[in-house]
Each structure stands twice: as structure tokens, then as C-alpha cells.
Amino acid sequence: KQEVTQIPAALSVPEGENLVLNCSFTDSAIYNLQWFRQDPGKGLTSLLLIQSSQREQTSGRLNASLDKSSGRSTLYIAASQPGDSATYLCAVRRMNRDDKIIFGKGTRLHILP
């Protein structure tokens, strides 16, 4: 059974710092891994999608890496800003016929001005 874990559950850092959010998964047989952002009371916004054959993806100040063999992904945020405060979720798409997508519980990030 695929399980997705995100540690820590919450994180507070001063503005301007670089930071790393972690996501681990138990079954390396995945098609892709997707990082989302969720603001309070809102829906999910896709940030980055990493295919199973890729090692990393970048978008602006965000960089996501994937190490399938160790079952880990990281989301690196450079030069954090108060607007980055949100909950970040990762989700993996299982490599089997059921096409399920399994989510972690998220990391709640607070950037201190």
C-alpha cells in the first residue's frame, strides 16, 4: 500500500531564508509526483509535476527533486516571502491500473515578516 508522509507538519521561518519541504513515499512504483499549494479556505494549486523519469523540475523560486529509489522528494523554496505562507502538499500517482493519486497530509508553512 502506498503511503505518503510529509515532515514536518508545520514550519516557521524568517523571510528571506531558503527552505526545504520533504515528502516521502513507501512504494517507488510511481508515474509522477506533484506538489501543490493550498491557501486557507481555498482549493489546491499545482506548483510542479515531476515525472518518474525526471530528477527535478524548476519554476521560478521553486525547485522540486525526486529520488524514486529512496522514495523521497523535496521542494526547495529560495528567498522565502510572506506570500509563500500556505500549506504545501505532495501527491504521487501509483504505477498500476487503478490510477489512484495518494496525498500526504501537508506541511503548513509560515514565513515570518
Place this chain on the structure above:
Amino acid sequence: NAGVTQTPKFRVLKTGQSMTLLCAQDMNHEYMYWYRQDPGMGLRLIHYSVGEGTTAKGEVPDGYNVSRLKKQNFLLGLESAAPSQTSVYFCASVMRGRNNEQFFGPGTRLTVL
């Protein structure tokens, strides 16, 4: 494109009442998903569909039914609402293929008294 839309945005039900949540997408996606999000539990998959006329159970299907009569619509029904079904419900869709990203609707906040 409107993307993924959900109707209604908010609803309050009494125990035992029934209702249907509508998810619509205009991206011609084959796969559609219903999740519920509860504090501390992350997103949990209720039911999903890999094509028109097909549905399958997710992690927490009990108390819910779904239908996918048209490719663009995915309906989630609660036949006899219970307080345990108080939650935020999200719909998502994905195009067929291994490396496509998931798009989410804005959510429906449901309270069962």
C-alpha cells in the same frame, strides 16, 4: 476555459437529508476524482472515474455514491447525510496518460448538523 468547477460552494444539511455535489470540467479529461479534506487527515479519495460510465471506490467510499453519465460531469451523492460527513469536498480531473497533472476545483464546504 473554466477548468474544474464545483456546485454548490457551501451547504448545510440536517442529519438524514440527501444531496448531490456536482463537479464539471471543460478540459476533456478522462479521469475524475472526489476527495474529502478534514483537519489532520489530509485529502482522502472517496470515489474516482477513469471514463464515462465507469466509477471505482477510493479509500473512504462508505456513505457516498457517484455517477459519471457524461464525460464532463462527476456527481457525488450523499443519500442520508451524517455529521461525520462534515468536510470540505474537492473534485479533480486528469487527462489520460501517465504524466499529466491533476487540476482541482475550488471545493464545497459541507456541514451536517
